[in-house]
Amino acid sequence: MGVMTGKAGLVIGVANQQSIAWAIAEKLAGEGASVGLTYAAPNLERRVRGLSARLGAETALPCDVNDDAAIDAACAKMAEAHGGIDFIVHAVAYAPGAELAAGVIGTSRRGFLDTMEVSAYSLVALARGALPYFRPGASMLTLTYIGSDRVCSGYNVMGVAKAALESICRYLATDLGRHGVRVNAISAGPIRTSAAIGLPNFQEMLAKRASQSPIRRNVTHADVANSALFLLSDQSGGTTGSVVWVDGGYNIMGTWADAEAAPAPVAEALEH
Numbered sequence: 001m002g003v004m005t006g007k008a009g010l011v012i013g014v015a016n017q018q019s020i021a022w023a024i025a026e027k028l029a030g031e032g033a034s035v036g037l038t039y040a041a042p043n044l045e046r047r048v049r050g051l052s053a054r055l056g057a058e059t060a061l062p063c064d065v066n067d068d069a070a071i072d073a074a075c076a077k078m079a080e081a082h083g084g085i086d087f088i089v090h091a092v093a094y095a096p097g098a099e100l101a102a103g104v105i106g107t108s109r110r111g112f113l114d115t116m117e118v119s120a121y122s123l124v125a126l127a128r129g130a131l132p133y134f135r136p137g138a139s140m141l142t143l144t145y146i147g148s149d150r151v152c153s154g155y156n157v158m159g160v161a162k163a164a165l166e167s168i169c170r171y172l173a174t175d176l177g178r179h180g181v182r183v184n185a186i187s188a189g190p191i192r193t194s195a196a197i198g199l200p201n202f203q204e205m206l207a208k209r210a211s212q213s214p215i216r217r218n219v220t221h222a223d224v225a226n227s228a229l230f231l232l233s234d235q236s237g238g239t240t241g242s243v244v245w246v247d248g249g250y251n252i253m254g255t256w257a258d259a260e261a262a263p264a265p266v267a268e269a270l271e272h
């Protein structure tokens, strides 16, 4: 018996085994949840069905988040199979590559709208699709990044979309609170996934982050999945509208000591 036993929901954003959504899905299923996976496009169906079978589930549903009818059908099928919906994981983002490279100044109208639709508006669309089926105590979770409120090289229009996503999270938390539904976000540190490796200098950023974070390592899929479990379970019943950092503490840093030159302050203090 796990903390998610008796709960059912959809995890949206599994493309492969490196997807953060897959780590979350495995964690939830391991804690007793009935997890329905979705795939964004027909070419992903076979892989997502295979992953779904590994969870001991049959549910792999088509769901392009730009398609309201697909969202409604996925929510209805999940609710029909399990009597309602207790959680939705939104781990979806997209920006045309040329837009990411163009700086915000070079963002086209079309590229801006496409990025915002998939990466931000889709949380609203999913909330609306699932609302008729949410059971009291239900929880929604989305994934964001520090590029929402700091300028991160190469993140550009995606940072703008993440700022909107975090704001949507707060407004939805207010709209849905009266229905007993909570909405939160995890702001994760960089993790090697198919979306992330498309960002310029990703490898270099991973190395820097490991040395610049208080915990002196990069966060893992497991770190994010563990926090996701907390936010999706009843253990976090008093938390909504929050952006929870799972970034090894990187966001608290203002300046960085040169790791080689600086004395280790704790060791120094212990000497006195």
Ligand SMILES: NC(=O)c1ccc[n+]([C@@H]2O[C@H](COP(=O)([O-])OP(=O)(O)OC[C@H]3O[C@@H](n4cnc5c(N)ncnc54)[C@H](O)[C@@H]3O)[C@@H](O)[C@H]2O)c1
Pocket (backbone or CB within 6 Å): 012, 013, 014, 015, 016, 018, 019, 020, 021, 039, 040, 063, 064, 065, 066, 090, 091, 092, 093, 094, 118, 143, 144, 145, 187, 188, 189, 190, 191, 192, 193, 194, 195, 196
């Ligand atoms: N990897 C990181 O370093 C990192 C850090 C912070 C936040 N995030 C966020 O985590 C989330 C998951 O990304 P990931 O890193 O696991 O990469 P990923 O490529 O595995 O996941 C992105 C998912 O978005 C889906 N998607 C794109 N367009 C879609 C559409 N129209 N309809 C439905 N699904 C669509 C893709 O199919 C894919 O499954 C994203 O929101 C990302 O911004 C990632």
